[in-house]
Amino acid sequence: MTRAFADLHLLVNPKDEQATKKLINKAAKLGYHYISIPLVSAPSQEDLTKLEAMCKQVGLDFVSRVDFHPRSENELTRFLRRFRRKFEVVCILCDNKEVSRQAAKDKRVDLLSFCSFDFRKRFFDRAQAELASKTLAALEVDVKPLLILEGPPRVRLLTSLRREVAVAQEFHVPIVVSSGATEERFMRMPKDMASLAYLFGLNETAASDAISTNPEAIVKRNREKLTSRFVAPGVTVVKEGKNT
Amino acid sequence: MKRIKRRYLALKVECETFPTDREFIDAMWASVTKLYGEVGASLTGLTLIDFDVERKLAVVRVSLVTLNTLKASIATITSIAGKGAAVHVLAISGTLKALYANKKRIF
Numbered sequence: 001m002t003r004a005f006a007d008l009h010l011l012v013n014p015k016d017e018q019a020t021k022k023l024i025n026k027a028a029k030l031g032y033h034y035i036s037i038p039l040v041s042a043p044s045q046e047d048l049t050k051l052e053a054m055c056k057q058v059g060l061d062f063v064s065r066v067d068f069h070p071r072s073e074n075e076l077t078r079f080l081r082r083f084r085r086k087f088e089v090v091c092i093l094c095d096n097k098e099v100s101r102q103a104a105k106d107k108r109v110d111l112l113s114f115c116s117f118d119f120r121k122r123f124f125d126r127a128q129a130e131l132a133s134k135t136l137a138a139l140e141v142d143v144k145p146l147l148i149l150e151g152p153p154r155v156r157l158l159t160s161l162r163r164e165v166a167v168a169q170e171f172h173v174p175i176v177v178s179s180g181a182t183e184e185r186f187m188r189m190p191k192d193m194a195s196l197a198y199l200f201g202l203n204e205t206a207a208s209d210a211i212s213t214n215p216e217a218i219v220k221r222n223r224e225k226l227t228s229r230f231v232a233p234g235v236t237v238v239k240e241g242k243n244t
Numbered sequence: 245m246k247r248i249k250r251r252y253l254a255l256k257v258e259c260e261t262f263p264t265d266r267e268f269i270d271a272m273w274a275s276v277t278k279l280y281g282e283v284g285a286s287l288t289g290l291t292l293i294d295f296d297v298e299r300k301l302a303v304v305r306v307s308l309v310t311l312n313t314l315k316a317s318i319a320t321i322t323s324i325a326g327k328g329a330a331v332h333v334l335a336i337s338g339t340l341k342a343l344y345a346n347k348k349r350i351f
Binding site: 150184189193195199 | 258279316
């Protein structure tokens with residue numbers, strides 16, 4: 001069975017139509033199936049439809065995703081209450097411990113992302129992994145920082161990533177590897193992304209899962225949840241009966 | 245003496261300009277050295293077999309034991325001769341004959 005590859009983190013301004021189109025075309029050329037461009041807060045329906053149409057034109061499946069950088073637990077819960085049902089993927093950028101713990105505990109969070117440039121702001125430890133393992137939240141790793149950093153910062157990042165990936169695997173927390181690309185030159189073929197994942201300790205199968213099975217599972221799960229037929233996990237409306 | 249097993253990689257270079265074979269292999273060596281150091285780079289046995297400047301296609305040879313390290317190093321290339329670039333691995337084969345047999349499919 002062939003894998004459907006996903007890059008859920010293409011960092012481009014959707015208002016910049018030309019740049020967006022370039023990245024979308026490139027993703028299609030490289031062999032991806034799902035792509036996502038993170039949106040901030042509430043995008044207009046028109047923006048979403050435009051992005052979906054652009055992706056459809058080149059045979060890609062667009063996944064709506066929102067990234068949020070909360071400063072407190074309250075801000076996080078307020079945001080989730082407001083936006084969870086509007087997007088297929090919700091990613092929380094954690095840069096303090098309280099927020100990261102709360103995000104890992106909350107079942108509405110799909111992806112946990114940490115700052116790549118400051119290793120002190122990476123809070124994915126055993127406690128975090130234990131919380132995340134109970135809620136299906138996944139750890140997102142962007143490869144762009146590995147491409148742009150050099151010397152000691154890259155060494156520190158690789159050390160952190162290797163430790164986090166080992167912890168995530170120990171607690172069965174899914175890992176999602178994304179490009180985080182802002183330009184075409186930072187985009188890589190799915191197989192090359194898997195090769196980069198080798199740098200932080202993922203074997204070939206785990207790396208392939210991180211760019212296909214894991215993100216696909218998140219997308220499918222949330223798409224099912226967003227349909228009107230969904231009642232609760234494992235419970236869906238199959239057929240509606242008549243009142244007698 | 246044990247025979248060294250090798251692998252041949254077909255690579256696609258994406259670059260704004262047309263780099264020469266020398267510029268391309270220098271970028272490869274720089275990338276491997278940066279990631280794995282000089283000792284690590286020396287173990288790869290990296291050799292440029294063929295380079296098509298116009299089509300920006302390359303074939304390199306590498307020892308099997310360092311294949312994964314080389315693939316990771318290739319993926320980290322972001323510039324060739326000072327210009328923005330990316331290198332993608334199109335195919336890997338145990339023999340040049342098999343690699344070129346797939347030429348039509350790959351290229």
